[in-house]
Amino acid sequence: MTANGTRAKPFARRWSLLIRFRGLPGLARLLLLTQLAFNIGFYLVVPFLATHLAEDLAMAGWAIGIVLGVRTFSQQGMFALGGALADRFGIRPTVLAGCALRVLGFAVLASAGDFPTVLGGTVLIGFAAALFSPAVESALAAQGTELERRGIITRTELFGLFAVCGEIGAVTGPLLGAALLGVDFGLTCSVAAAVFVLILLAHARMLPHGTREERRPLLAGWARIARNRTFLVFAAAYSAYLLSYNQLYLALPVELGRVDAAHALGWMFALASVLVVFGQLPLAAWARSRLGAARALPLGFGLLSLAFAAVACWAPWPPLPGLFALLPAALFVSLLSLGQMLAVPVAQDLVPRLADGQDLGSHFGFLSSAGGVAVLIGSGAAGGLLDLAAHPGPLAALPWLALAALPALSGLTLLALARRLPARPR
Structure with missing residues (x-):
């Protein structure tokens, strides 16, 4: 009404x-x-x-x-x-x-x-x-x-x-x-x-x-951002999304190499694109109408975390036979895409609310730059850890679990943050 x-x-x-x-x-x-x-x-x-x-x-x-x-x-x-x-x-x-x-x-x-x-x-x-x-x-x-x-x-x-x-x-x-x-x-x-x-x-x-x-x-927008602690916490937590999604280019080839299926990389990117093209609109509508930001954001980041955890379950063991060897990679791509589709439109919708409708260019720009810094710092550390995941072994799950922890922590932060947000203005 x-x-x-x-x-x-x-x-x-x-x-x-x-x-x-x-x-x-x-x-x-x-x-x-x-x-x-x-x-x-x-x-x-x-x-x-x-x-x-x-x-x-x-x-x-x-x-x-x-x-x-x-x-x-x-x-x-x-x-x-x-x-x-x-x-x-x-x-x-x-x-x-x-x-x-x-x-x-x-x-x-x-x-x-x-x-x-x-x-x-x-x-x-x-x-x-x-x-x-x-x-x-x-x-x-x-x-x-x-x-x-x-x-x-x-x-x-x-x-x-x-x-x-x-x-x-x-x-x-x-x-x-x-x-x-x-x-x-x-x-x-x-x-x-x-x-x-x-x-x-x-x-x-x-x-x-x-x-x-x-x-x-x-500098007016930057000054407002510096005073907006809620937005700074939001940007820091949200930056884990870009670092996680960037692992399609860094961690996914490592997993495909583990199962000797580097040739399937193009098919995995095609899977991600198909999921976004056909699933983004209904999932965004469902998140907006049924969940709200307080639940959609942590759920989306939970799916990002689950994507890495799924591969961690398989990484220490020899590859499955035949096409089943691609199952961990397919789960990784699917869960990562679903998490992105659920979290990103809701997060972008929150930016004008957190910015009180002012200096939106500065706020959107800062959000992207925070993600860029996270990728710059995190990808170097992830690249070193992922050497352990190149072959099945006792330590092969460690890089995937470390990568799973980042969106999980961010999801908990966003859950606490979203519950304190004021209601959407009419």
Whole structure:
């Protein structure tokens, strides 16, 4: 029931959200399609960058490592700055600047033939995402608040649809990139740049101009975050999600190597994508309507923890026969994906509440940067431990149990935190 006693219109028809995509306002559709196109353009190039540097440019391993590390830091580590710039100058100019920088970065990479030029193009690509993503997420949060008020879709479900669009782009991009890579890496970069030119033109036409009063001093958002202890605890606990999900790239290959099934890695990523594309919307709707943040967040992080614990049960023993050898890896991917699908849209929906609706770019950026720091620190430690899991043995379960403990502790922290949150404002 609404405040005036009338029955609220149902948000649902949960399974029809994709079908009803065209019924969303133009700006909401633009933001969702932006995530789709953004990931297509990104995954056209970045998964094949190391191969290009090694095979086409004959770069040494240390140089390739520096390029990839700098790309990650210039993107994930600079999200907090990008979010602050969005709050200071407005969403529209920040998004347009991010698109322009990414076009320039891909153009530089298309013709780069030496280490400094490649590094420069990589920094441009990474920092472009740091400008672009927090601004788009804050715009999506504002749209979600308005659409939820009008009874069209909840903000949690809108973030779920955002994740689905991103996953479709993450699947489509590498397929196109693999096809183009056989022709020329420069052509791949040119196509990616063209994708971002289209994004730039669409946003230049459709993104509204913000008012001067909406723009905040550059450090205002950071000052608010520093005073918001609840949000700082939330960001620290939530960062375990990104560290856990990053183990698809670090721990999953170790498990597949243990059972001599490295060839199945592509199928495992396909499984994760299928689960997200078909399960994200109904699971987000169920979490929003039936569970609420106080239960959905710890349950999601519990599933993340259970994913590692499941592999720990099998790691000390010899592989199962035949296709059953892939069972621990499949359980790991499935539980990790389900935990992500349950926790992430609910957590993103909480950010505007924790931020009291102000300086959303800074808050979303800080959240991403906190996850980036966790990955930077935690992946090094995890990589050392995972050497123990490369072969069956008494200590093979230890790395998986250590990785299981992190989301479990975070889930308990988020459980205590969510219970103290004020009710969602009407």
